[in-house]
Amino acid sequence: MPKRVDHEERRHQIAEALLRRAGTRGLHAVAMRDVADEAGISVPLIQYYFKTKEQLLHFALGYLAQRMGERVRKRVRADGTSPTPRTVIEAILAEALPTDDESRTFHLVYTSYATLALTDPALATQPLLRDPDAMEDLLLAQLAAAREAGQTPRDIDLRAEVVGLLAMSAGLGTSVLVGQRSVDAAWGVLSHHIDRVFTPELTPAP
Amino acid sequence: MPKRVDHEERRHQIAEALLRRAGTRGLHAVAMRDVADEAGISVPLIQYYFKTKEQLLHFALGYLAQRMGERVRKRVRADGTSPTPRTVIEAILAEALPTDDESRTFHLVYTSYATLALTDPALATQPLLRDPDAMEDLLLAQLAAAREAGQTPRDIDLRAEVVGLLAMSAGLGTSVLVGQRSVDAAWGVLSHHIDRVFTPELTPAP
DNA sequence: GCTTTCACCATATGAGCGTATAGTAAAATC
DNA sequence: GATTTTACTATACGCTCATATGGTGAAAGC
Numbered sequence: 001m002p003k004r005v006d007h008e009e010r011r012h013q014i015a016e017a018l019l020r021r022a023g024t025r026g027l028h029a030v031a032m033r034d035v036a037d038e039a040g041i042s043v044p045l046i047q048y049y050f051k052t053k054e055q056l057l058h059f060a061l062g063y064l065a066q067r068m069g070e071r072v073r074k075r076v077r078a079d080g081t082s083p084t085p086r087t088v089i090e091a092i093l094a095e096a097l098p099t100d101d102e103s104r105t106f107h108l109v110y111t112s113y114a115t116l117a118l119t120d121p122a123l124a125t126q127p128l129l130r131d132p133d134a135m136e137d138l139l140l141a142q143l144a145a146a147r148e149a150g151q152t153p154r155d156i157d158l159r160a161e162v163v164g165l166l167a168m169s170a171g172l173g174t175s176v177l178v179g180q181r182s183v184d185a186a187w188g189v190l191s192h193h194i195d196r197v198f199t200p201e202l203t204p205a206p
Numbered sequence: 207m208p209k210r211v212d213h214e215e216r217r218h219q220i221a222e223a224l225l226r227r228a229g230t231r232g233l234h235a236v237a238m239r240d241v242a243d244e245a246g247i248s249v250p251l252i253q254y255y256f257k258t259k260e261q262l263l264h265f266a267l268g269y270l271a272q273r274m275g276e277r278v279r280k281r282v283r284a285d286g287t288s289p290t291p292r293t294v295i296e297a298i299l300a301e302a303l304p305t306d307d308e309s310r311t312f313h314l315v316y317t318s319y320a321t322l323a324l325t326d327p328a329l330a331t332q333p334l335l336r337d338p339d340a341m342e343d344l345l346l347a348q349l350a351a352a353r354e355a356g357q358t359p360r361d362i363d364l365r366a367e368v369v370g371l372l373a374m375s376a377g378l379g380t381s382v383l384v385g386q387r388s389v390d391a392a393w394g395v396l397s398h399h400i401d402r403v404f405t406p407e408l409t410p411a412p
Numbered sequence: 413g414c415t416t417t418c419a420c421c422a423t424a425t426g427a428g429c430g431t432a433t434a435g436t437a438a439a440a441t442c
Numbered sequence: 443g444a445t446t447t448t449a450c451t452a453t454a455c456g457c458t459c460a461t462a463t464g465g466t467g468a469a470a471g472c
Contacts, residue, residue, distance in 0.1 A: 003439080005449065026325035028234055032430060042451050044432085053430065112321045114384060118314065119232035132386060160398040164374055167381060167395070171373030174380075178320060180338060181369075189373070192366040196402075209469080211419065238460060248421050249460085259460065 011049050014039050015060035023105030027057075027112035057123070061113060065131060068106050071095060085146035086198055089139055089165075093190055096169035098176050099183050107177055136162055143197070151198055161197050168193060217255050220245050221266035229311030233263075233318035267319060271337060274312050277301060291352035292404055295345055295371075299396055302375035304382050305389050313383055342368055349403075357404055367403050374399060 017039035021030045032053060036043045050056040075091040076083050083091075098104040117123040139162045146152050172186040223245035227236045238259060242249045256262040281297040282289050289297075304310040345368045352358050378392040 003449075010449095024325070026321060028321070029325055031428080033428090043430085044452085045450055047431070048450075108321075108324060111317075111324075114380075115232060115234070115318045115321050118317075118384060119230070119235055132381070157398060160395050163378075163387075163395045164399050167377030168370050168374040169377070170380065171375070171377035172369075174320075174376065175338070175373060178324060189366050189369045192363060193370050209419075216419095237458080239458090250422085250462090251420055253461070254420075 007049060011059060012063065014041075014046055014049060014056065015063045018056065018060045019064060019105060019109060022060075022109045022112070023101070027109050028116060054123070057113075061109075064106060064109060067102075068095070069131075071103070085142040085149070086151065086194075088142045089146075090191070090194060092135060092139060093165060093169045093194065094187065096166070097173050097183055097186055097190070104177070107173055111174070111177065132166070136166060139166065146198065150200060153200060156197065165190075165193065165197070213255065217265060218269065220247075220252055220255060220262065221269045224262060224266045225270060225311060225315060228266075228315045228318070229307070233315050234322060263319075267315075270312060270315060273308075274301070275337075277309070291348040291355070292357065292400075294348045295352075296397070296400060298341060298345060299371060299375045299400065300393065302372070303379050303389055303392055303396070310383070313379055317380065317383065338372070342372060345372065352404065356406060359406060362403065371396075371399065371403070 014035060018030060018035045021034050021038050025034075032043050032046060035056070036046055039046075046056065050059065072092055072095045075095055076088050079087045079091065095103070098107045113123070140158055143152065143158050143162055147154065147156065147158065169190055172181070172190055175181045176183055176186050220241060224236060224241045227240045227244050231240075238249050238252060241262070242252055245252075252262065256265065278298055278301045281301055282294050285293045285297065301309070304313045346364055349358065349364050349368055353360065353362065353364065375396055378387070378396055381387045382389055382392050
């Protein structure tokens, strides 16, 4: 036999090649030939490790989601001292903006996948559409903790705030992606609304 | 000569056929053959009225944007009595949710076009990406009027509120589109945040 | 009433796609 | 050292796409 190869490692290499291409031209525009060129291998070798393009897509998407999860965790930890509910919430929402190349790739791929999956029945099994719900629950728990600690008004609707903030960050992320707004401008708006949630007592009557 | 035909009308018929298909299968999945079938004509006849597919796309997108603009205006007027700033804002934000078939088509087409335009240089001239800015200015004026009338806190950041609400409604619209949330749930969250903006004096200290 | 003009179609063309097939060089096994 | 197994490639296949070509029949103009 020739050099034995770690199949899992090769699959990751191929997936990374796909994501690199998808990050610049969009997921819909990536052909098998492109992935092969990007990875420096032949097209049938991709078939050797993934039977079909669809399987390659699934694998790459799962890998991307995993990498982004690690990014979020890293950002939370990067706040140094033991994270408060607010820093956790800020970290997650900030990660929803395309701040750098990897993040931009993630959002571009995620968006183009979502639009494909909306209509293509073959992609209906959505590996990426489960994550938003998990995010929602996580934020909900953090915000509940913050309310317990008296950092928010006592009468706020936790779920409405969380869902609203997540939707807002997603919407702002898209507007950054299409070039309508800068990352800084988007973050300015987002943090303004986070501030509002974390203002325990609001402007009293004159 | 045979029956003279109104070219503008034929173009609209073809564009409507395209939008009907795009509303179920997504813009990326619509081929010239599909449009021809849907319109009950031959493919070369489409070429007769539009030189290329790209021109057809541009026309159809402009038509769609125009129809949605009419929807918004109609919804504002439908509130009967002379519209207040708040009803105008509510109408616009509500229109950003895919509430019925036409609206769902609009959002699906808009989303799939946006992802295509993100990467395809040929579509870079964005006829739909000008509208969000116009919406922002319109909402801004309405909210300023509301503040003048004492319906909001005096110290709110108008632009941040408007941009935030628009982003939120866009994000909620997407979540409805992918089936993560119902229209009612999305509207519940959105109106909750509208309420918050339109609460002149907020929970005083105990 | 011949000619021109217009709306429209059947069919061809060439490019690009995902996938299938056949084969090759190298190393481990016996 | 012959054989088997493994990683890998060149090339071919069948399909669908947007677009190009060469018409045809009907009505208006003269």
